[in-house]
Each structure stands twice: as C-alpha cells, then as structure tokens.
Amino acid sequence: MSTIVIGAGVIGTTLAHELSLRGESVTVIDKNGATADGTSFANGSLITPSMSDPWASPGIGATLIKYLGKETAPFLLRFGALPSMLSWGMSFLHNSRENLWRSNTRAVWPLAMFSRDILERITADLGLHYDLWKHGTLRVHEDKASMQAAEASLAVFRELGCEISVLDQAGCLDRESALRPIASQIHGGFLFPGDRSGDCRMFTQQLSEICARRGVTFRFGCTVHGFTLENNRVTGLRSSEGTLSADRYVLAAGSESLLLGRQLGLRLPVLPVKGYSATFDIGSWNNAPNLPFVDNARKVAVVRMGKRVRVAGSAEFAGFDMTDNPVRSGMLLSHFKAIFPESEGVSAPQYWHGLRPMTPDGRPVIGRTPIDNLFVNTGHGPLGWTLACGSARLLAQMMSEEQTELDVAPFGLTRNEGQTRR
Numbered sequence: 001m002s003t004i005v006i007g008a009g010v011i012g013t014t015l016a017h018e019l020s021l022r023g024e025s026v027t028v029i030d031k032n033g034a035t036a037d038g039t040s041f042a043n044g045s046l047i048t049p050s051m052s053d054p055w056a057s058p059g060i061g062a063t064l065i066k067y068l069g070k071e072t073a074p075f076l077l078r079f080g081a082l083p084s085m086l087s088w089g090m091s092f093l094h095n096s097r098e099n100l101w102r103s104n105t106r107a108v109w110p111l112a113m114f115s116r117d118i119l120e121r122i123t124a125d126l127g128l129h130y131d132l133w134k135h136g137t138l139r140v141h142e143d144k145a146s147m148q149a150a151e152a153s154l155a156v157f158r159e160l161g162c163e164i165s166v167l168d169q170a171g172c173l174d175r176e177s178a179l180r181p182i183a184s185q186i187h188g189g190f191l192f193p194g195d196r197s198g199d200c201r202m203f204t205q206q207l208s209e210i211c212a213r214r215g216v217t218f219r220f221g222c223t224v225h226g227f228t229l230e231n232n233r234v235t236g237l238r239s240s241e242g243t244l245s246a247d248r249y250v251l252a253a254g255s256e257s258l259l260l261g262r263q264l265g266l267r268l269p270v271l272p273v274k275g276y277s278a279t280f281d282i283g284s285w286n287n288a289p290n291l292p293f294v295d296n297a298r299k300v301a302v303v304r305m306g307k308r309v310r311v312a313g314s315a316e317f318a319g320f321d322m323t324d325n326p327v328r329s330g331m332l333l334s335h336f337k338a339i340f341p342e343s344e345g346v347s348a349p350q351y352w353h354g355l356r357p358m359t360p361d362g363r364p365v366i367g368r369t370p371i372d373n374l375f376v377n378t379g380h381g382p383l384g385w386t387l388a389c390g391s392a393r394l395l396a397q398m399m400s401e402e403q404t405e406l407d408v409a410p411f412g413l414t415r416n417e418g419q420t421r422r
Contacts, residue, residue: 002246003399004029004237006224006260007253009040010204010388011377015252017122017207018396020214027246028208029222029239030253036204037220039254039384042277042352044312045303046292047119047196047386048137049112050162053105053153054362055315055381056095071327074299076316084319088271091360102156104362107410109160111364112383114406115390116196122389123203126210130202131305137195138293140172140179143187146296150190165191178289181341185297197292197303200385226263233372234264248399250375255320255357257378266369268413270379272320272355277312278332279305279352284345298335309346311336315356324353356381366391366411367398375399376413 001024005012008030016026032038067073082089095104123132141147154164165171172189173180212218219241228236228243237244251257255272282288292303300313311332316325329351336343359365359379364387366377377395380387390406397404409415 001025001248001399003027003248003250004244004246005250005252006030006237007251007257008032008035008208008218008220009038009252009254010036010200010385011254011380011391012250012252013204013208013211014388014392015250015377015395016211016216018392019399020211020216022396022400024400025215025246026211027217027219027244029219029224029244031221031223033220034205035208035218036201039354039356040200040204041354042279042310042350043200043354043384044275044277044301044382045197045200045305045310045385046137046301047116047198048192048383049109049116049386050137050157050164050192050195051383051386052108052112053156054095054101054108055358056092056104056360056362057101057153058096058098060096061093071325072331074314076314076318076328078316078318081317081319085271085317088269088360091269095361100361105156106160107363108383108387109157109162110406111390111394111411112386113194114393115387116194118389118393119196122207126207128203128206130199130206132196132198133292133304134196135291136191136193137197138167138172138176138189138191138291140186140189140293140295142185142297147188150296154190163193165193167191176289176291176293178287178340179293182339189293195292197305199305203385224260229264229371232370234374248373248375250377250395252377254378254384255355257357257376259320261376264371264374266371268365268376268378269359269361270357270365271317271360273358273381274316274318274321274353275312275356275382276314276316276325276328276332276351276353277310278329278336278349279308279310280336280343280349281347282307282309282345283347285343287342289340295335295339298339300332300335302336302339320355322353322355324351329353356384363411363415364391365413366395367408367413369413
C-alpha cells in the first residue's frame with residue numbers, strides 16, 4: 001500500500017516511521033522547507049502525561065471572559081476571532097463541565113503514557129539524541145490557595161496511577177536550586193517523575209532522516225491546492241508539484257488539517273491557538289536550571305535543553321493569524337528575567353510562535369473519515385509531542401487492519417455531534 005501523509009511535523013513524521021516499519025510506501029509532503037518547520041519547531045518541549053487534562057475545565061469560561069481583549073493575559077481571546085469559533089467555543093464550554101472534564105482526562109491519560117513509552121523505545125532503539133530529560137517535571141505554586149486548588153484537580157490523576165510528590169518550599173528549592181532567588185514567591189509544588197522533556201525538533205529531524213534512509217520520500221515546499229474525489233475515494237492530490245496519487249491519504253498538518261478537510265467537505269473539530277516560546281543560549285550562566293518546571297503564577301514552562309533554556313507559554317485565540325505579537329514575546333522575556341534575576345551571560349532570546357491544533361474536548365482526532373481512503377491525525381493541542389508516538393502507532397495499526405493496542409473509539413472523528421462530513 002502507498003500512503004501520502006500531509007504534514008512533516010512530529011505527528012506526520014512519527015506516522016511515517018510506523019508505516020515504513022510495516023514495509024509500506026510512504027510520501028510525506030509539507031509546504032514548509034524542512035521537517036518540523038511549523039508547530040514542532042520550538043514548542044514547549046515537554047512530554048507530560050501529567051498534563052493530560054484538557055483546557056476545557058471547570059471555570060475556564062469565566063477565565064476567558066476575564067482576559068477578553070487583554071494583551072498581557074495568559075489566555076488572550078481576540079474579539080475578531082469570536083465569529084469563527086462560535087460552534088467550537090460552545091462545544092469547548094460544554095466540555096468544561098466537571099464530569100466531561102474528568103471523562104476527557106481519563107481518555108487522554110492512557111494514550112499519553114502509551115506514547116511516552118513508545119518514544120523512549122524509539123529513542124533507545126534508534127540511538128536518537130535530542131537533549132532528553134528523563135527525571136520528571138516540577139510545578140511550583142505561589143501560595144496555599146493555589147496549591148489546594150491544584151491538589152483538587154490532581155485527584156483524577158492519582159486515581160489513574162500518576163506518580164505525584166507534594167513538596168514544600170524547601171523541597172522545591174532542593175530539587176531546583178535555580179529557583180532560590182525567587183524563594184519568597186514559592187509556597188510549594190508538585191513533582192511528576194513520569195514526565196519527560198527534550199527538543200521536539202531535533203527528535204523529529206533525526207527520525208525523518210532514518211525514515212528517509214528506510215525509503216520514505218519527503219517533499220518539502222509542496223503546497224496542497226485541492227483533491228479529486230471519485231466514488232467516495234480520494235484519487236489524487238493537486239499540489240504545487242503536480243498531481244500526486246496514492247492508495248491512502250492522511251491529514252496530519254496540525255491546524256491546517258481543518259482547512260484541508262473543508263476542501264473535502266469534512267468538519268474537523270480543530271481550532272488554531274497561537275503559542276509562544278523564547279529560547280536562550282546559556283553562555284556563561286553558571287546556575288541555569290536543570291529540572292523542567294511550570295510556574296503556576298506566571299503560566300509559563302521553563303525547560304533546559306543541553307546548553308539552552310526555553311521559556312514557553314501563553315495562548316492566543318486569533319484564528320489563523322500568524323502575525324508576531326511583540327507584547328506576548330516580551331512577556332516571556334519579562335517572565336524569564338523575573339524568575340532568573342541572576343541569569344547574566346545568556347544570549348538574546350530567539351522568539352518563536354506557532355499554532356496548536358486544539359479540539360474542544362482535549363482529545364486528538366485519530367482514525368478514519370467518511371471518505372474511504374482518507375485518515376486524520378490532528379488536534380493534539382499542547383500535547384503534540386506527548387501524544388505523537390502513541391497516536392502514530394494506533395493509526396498505523398488501524399490502517400494496517402491490526403488489532404490496536406488501545407481503544408481508539410475516544411479519538412474517532414464522530415465521537416461528538418457535528419464532526420461529520422457535510
């Protein structure tokens with residue numbers, strides 16, 4: 001069987017890896033100039049089953065309204081984006097109910113753990129090197145009330161078997177001495193030993209090189225213009241390189257899968273949400289952090305990657321607008337300086353922003369579509385790297401008509417009303 005995978009980020013590349021292991025002919029196309037040149041380029045760098053709970057959670061509606069139109073808010077909802085996200089937004093608010101939030105968390109958790117374990121096996125088997133950190137993540141909180149609120153939301157993770165250690169201020173500082181300059185701002189935190197981190201772009205690039213040696217074809221700078229359909233099957237993909245044909249096709253292009261799906265009459269439950277990161281070369285900074293952590297008060301993640309430190313955060317609901325917002329980039333720099341006031345010797349930051357493909361229930365969309373030979377693998381939101389390897393394995397098993405190792409029903413396109421072909 002031959003397959004065209006649209007999207008050469010971590011989602012599309014891991015799928016190409018799984019399909020090529022099964023001896024299939026795979027072509028990966030991407031409008032960008034290289035592997036992992038889009039959303040996978042400089043993401044938050046975290047592999048966190050401990051964050052399997054969706055953003056659609058109790059109280060999120062009031063939070064978004066509070067931040068509406070505020071440029072410096074961690075969650076920025078632009079007025080101009082409201083009309084295009086009405087249906088998605090209603091579903092998002094519906095899924096923020098306590099029972100649905102718990103149900104969605106329980107659905108994503110096993111996929112996250114499954115995916116993390118596959119990632120580690122791939123890393124060991126192929127000898128990949130991408131600044132992998134295997135000793136967990138830390139979340140620090142500013143006061144007792146914040147700790148108590150977090151503890152309540154973590155109850156579902158304890159039920160699922162997630163290993164969590166509760167730390168007081170001294171415990172947090174003992175595990176990450178780089179936080180000592182802001183000790184007075186830390187009440188305590190939670191340590192998640194099962195989490196990981198690393199450079200997603202490096203991982204994806206190395207895996208794509210191995211795939212290429214295995215026979216996978218990568219076509220970069222290739223833009224999809226449309227599709228031809230006959231008898232409910234895709235018979236060709238019209239592109240900037242002419243018409244490309246295969247037995248099967250996969251939409252794995254992140255947020256752009258929504259636009260591609262529309263050309264085929266599909267309504268994918270995906271909305272682009274812009275995220276930002278800033279990466280610093282450590283240089284002569286002697287007390288750079290080692291343990292990846294999330295600062296709850298500032299809503300940012302800080303991740304060490306070899307000789308670099310990345311600060312990532314913020315969510316901007318602004319449709320497909322890829323315009324850089326210097327206010328939000330500047331927020332990351334301000335947070336970095338506030339957390340590390342003694343970080344002398346670091347380089348100027350390298351800023352980046354990209355579009356996370358979000359679903360209203362926090363579950364990715366993996367599997368078949370109403371079109372016979374068209375599949376989809378998108379909607380992973382902020383858990384793209386966390387869920388990539390597991391999603392690829394499940395979809396490859398489905399496409400090869402193998403027994404899937406996990407139940408795929410929670411991630412099917414038709415799991416919710418309105419997610420069908422027009």
